[in-house]
Amino acid sequence: MAEIGKVRIRIPSNIKRGDVVRVRSLVIHPMEIVQRRDGKPVDKNYLFIHKVMVEYNGREILQADTTQSISENPFFSFTFKPTEPGMLRITFLDTHGGKYEGTAEIKFT
Amino acid sequence: MQEWVEGIKVSRRGVLRALGLLGVSAAAAPFLAGEPGVASGQGNLGSLQPEEKVDATLKRLFGGRPIKDGSNMIKMDLPLIAENGAVVPITVEVQSPMTPTNYVKSIYIISDRNRRPMNARFSLTPEMGAAAIGANLRLNETGDVRAIAELNDGTLLMAKREVKVTVGGCGG
Numbered sequence: 001m002a003e004i005g006k007v008r009i010r011i012p013s014n015i016k017r018g019d020v021v022r023v024r025s026l027v028i029h030p031m032e033i034v035q036r037r038d039g040k041p042v043d044k045n046y047l048f049i050h051k052v053m054v055e056y057n058g059r060e061i062l063q064a065d066t067t068q069s070i071s072e073n074p075f076f077s078f079t080f081k082p083t084e085p086g087m088l089r090i091t092f093l094d095t096h097g098g099k100y101e102g103t104a105e106i107k108f109t
Numbered sequence: 110m111q112e113w114v115e116g117i118k119v120s121r122r123g124v125l126r127a128l129g130l131l132g133v134s135a136a137a138a139p140f141l142a143g144e145p146g147v148a149s150g151q152g153n154l155g156s157l158q159p160e161e162k163v164d165a166t167l168k169r170l171f172g173g174r175p176i177k178d179g180s181n182m183i184k185m186d187l188p189l190i191a192e193n194g195a196v197v198p199i200t201v202e203v204q205s206p207m208t209p210t211n212y213v214k215s216i217y218i219i220s221d222r223n224r225r226p227m228n229a230r231f232s233l234t235p236e237m238g239a240a241a242i243g244a245n246l247r248l249n250e251t252g253d254v255r256a257i258a259e260l261n262d263g264t265l266l267m268a269k270r271e272v273k274v275t276v277g278g279c280g281g
Contacts, residue, residue: 012203020238033247034157034224041224043157050154061236064244069220069228071196071278078231081207081238095155 003028007102009090015082017108023054024077027092027100031072050075051093057086057104082106125250165222170227171265176257179203179266185256187272189281190247200243200244201256203266207233213240215259222252247278 007026013022029049035042046068055060061080080088086105092100161169167176186198203213213218218228231242240258248254255269 022241022244024243041157041160042154046157047155056236059233059236064242065232066231067225067228068246069223069225069247071247075243075245077196077241077243079202079237080243081236083193102122 002079005092005098005100007090007092007100009086009088009102009104011088011106013103014109015106018081020079020081021106022077022079023088023104024075025102026073026075027102028073029092029094029100031068031074035069045095047096049092049094052076053091053093054078055079055089055091056080056082057084061091072086074105082108114154123277134272141181148252157158158225160224161226163219163226166219166226171257174263174265174266178268179258180268182266183256183268185257185268185270186247187254187270189271190275194248194250194274194277197246197248197253197272197274198243199256200241201257201258203240205240205258205260207235207238207240209235210261212261213259215257216240216242217255217257217259218244218246219257220246220248220252221254222248222250223256224249238252247279248274250274 010024010025012021027049031047031048034046048068049066052064052066053060064076064079066074088104088106090102114199152175182204184202184204185198191197199218201216201218205213207213212236213233215233216231219226228246229244233240238273251271251273253269255267257264262267
């Protein structure tokens with residue numbers, strides 16, 4: 001899984017000032033599920049993404065706390081309303097201390 | 110003579126066996142008793158959380174606060190039948206203005222039949238323009254999926270939909 005932590009962000013190609021933009025993001029991550037041995041769940045340090053943070057020009061616009069009930073290679077979509085051009089940054093944190101970031105530039109047409 | 114040696118041997122073996130048992134139990138004791146304590150003491154996020162029923166989850170998240178029916182305000186979009194429980198796309202949209210004085214503070218996604226029903230919590234801000242989020246869930250078995258929206262004045266609104274799951278995704 002050399003690709004772990006690869007973040008992809010998709011935004012519409014045509015954004016006008018005042019539009020509500022739908023952003024879709026995806027991160028490559030195994031999101032380990034609870035393992036069972038003899039029918040009993042195993043206690044260990046599972047590797048999964050537990051926090052997602054979305055910032056626009058350094059200001060936080062969305063935060064998500066996630067659990068193992070989110071699919072492998074988690075996908076998130078959300079809306080936001082940019083009032084000025086800038087940089088959208090999505091950060092994913094996992095339980096083993098991993099930090100994965102993706103950015104997308106928002107420009108008005 | 111023979112009997113005497115045999116007697117020594119047996120007793121020696123017995124002593125060794127007793128020591129061995131002691132040793133094993135001494136080695137196992139800290140492992141069995143200590144490890145879960147250490148793991149929970151460190152507040153490890155990835156460690157196994159106890160199984161929970163959905164009522165207990167709602168109580169833990171919201172205390173005894175009343176949850177209103179919000180089915181006319183919350184639009185949930187997810188399949189009626191999920192063939193693969195490992196990837197169930199869901200979008201939740203709350204028809205509410207997103208102004209600094211009146212907005213949706215958070216959206217919870219809760220699936221009743223998962224081992225841990227709390228799936229995800231989204232903390233929203235007025236900058237989002239609209240309260241709409243989407244994700245892919247893992248669903249363990251057929252059951253209700255709830256979306257609970259918390260408005261900035263503390264009102265809780267809930268909508269739920271049943272999803273039939275053909276193959277469970279073994280959610281966390």
